[in-house]
Amino acid sequence: MSTIANILAQVEDPADLKAIEAAGSAGFAYGLAAIGPGIGIGYLVGQAVQAMARQPESAGQVQTTMFLGIAFTEALALIGFVVFILLKFV
Amino acid sequence: MNVHVNEANPLLSRFEGPSPAMQVGLDMIKRGAVIAPPLILIGALIWGTDGAASVALGLGLVLVNVFVSAWIIATCAKISFAAMAGGAMFGFLIRLGIISAVVILVRNETWVDLVALGVTIIVTHLGLLFWELRYISASLAYPGLKPGAGLASKPHKESVAS
Numbered sequence: 524m525s526t527i528a529n530i531l532a533q534v535e536d537p538a539d540l541k542a543i544e545a546a547g548s549a550g551f552a553y554g555l556a557a558i559g560p561g562i563g564i565g566y567l568v569g570q571a572v573q574a575m576a577r578q579p580e581s582a583g584q585v586q587t588t589m590f591l592g593i594a595f596t597e598a599l600a601l602i603g604f605v606v607f608i609l610l611k612f613v
Numbered sequence: 614m615n616v617h618v619n620e621a622n623p624l625l626s627r628f629e630g631p632s633p634a635m636q637v638g639l640d641m642i643k644r645g646a647v648i649a650p651p652l653i654l655i656g657a658l659i660w661g662t663d664g665a666a667s668v669a670l671g672l673g674l675v676l677v678n679v680f681v682s683a684w685i686i687a688t689c690a691k692i693s694f695a696a697m698a699g700g701a702m703f704g705f706l707i708r709l710g711i712i713s714a715v716v717i718l719v720r721n722e723t724w725v726d727l728v729a730l731g732v733t734i735i736v737t738h739l740g741l742l743f744w745e746l747r748y749i750s751a752s753l754a755y756p757g758l759k760p761g762a763g764l765a766s767k768p769h770k771e772s773v774a775s
Contacts, residue, residue: 572694
C-alpha cells in the first residue's frame with residue numbers, strides 16, 4: 524500500500540492521477556465481479572452433478588437447466604467486464 | 614440422450630448421444646443469427662458505421678461464447694459428470710479470458726466503439742438467455758408445447774380412446 528501511495532504522491536498532473544485511479548478501480552471492479560460468478564457457478568454445477576448422480580433419469584433436464592443457470596450467472600461477470608472496459612478505456 | 618450409470622461411483626457416470634446443452638446452445642445461436650441484422654441496423658442508427666461494426670463484433674463474441682460453453686460441457690459430459698463440473702469451471706475462466714483478450718486487442722481500432730460493444734455484449738447475452746429460457750420453461754412445464762410433441766403424443770391418445 525505504501526508503494527502505491529508513493530507512486531501516487533509523485534504524480535503531479537491531475538489527469539494522470541485520475542487515469543491511474545481509474546485503472547486501479549477498473550481492475551479492482553473486474554476482479555470483484557469475477558469472484559461472485561465463480562462461486563455461483565461452482566455451487567450450481569456441484570448441485571447439478573449431485574442431482575444427476577442421484578437421479579440419472581432426469582439428467583437431461585438437469586443439464587439443460589444447469590447450462591442456462593451457468594449462462595445467467597456468467598452475465599454478472601460480463602457486466603463486470605463491460606464496466607471494466609468502460610472505466611479503463613472510455 | 615442416455616446416461617451410462619456407474620453404480621460404483623455415480624460421479625463417473627456419463628452422457629451418451631446428443632447433449633441437451635449443445636441443443637440449447639445451437640438453439641441460442643440460431644436465434645442470435647435471426648436477430649443479428651436488426652441489431653446491426655439499430656447499432657448503425659445509434660452509433661453510425663463504427664457502432665454497426667462493434668455491434669456485429671459483440672454479437673459474434675456472445676455467440677462464440679455460447680457455442681464454446683455448450684461444446685465444453687457436452688464434450689466433458691461424455692467423459693464423466695465430474696469432468697463436466699471441471700469443464701464448466703475451467704470453461705468459465707477460458708471464455709472470460711478469450712472475451713477479455715479480443716476486446717483488449719481491438720480496443721484501439723478506429724472502427725470499434727467500446728460503448729456499443731459493451732452494451733451489445735450485455736443486452737444480447739441476457740436477451741438471448743431470456744428468450745431461450747421462456748421456450749425451455751414452457752417445454753419443461755408443458756411438454757405438449759414442445760415442437761413435435763403433438764406427433765409423439767398422438768398414438769398415446771388414440772390408444773387411450775380405443
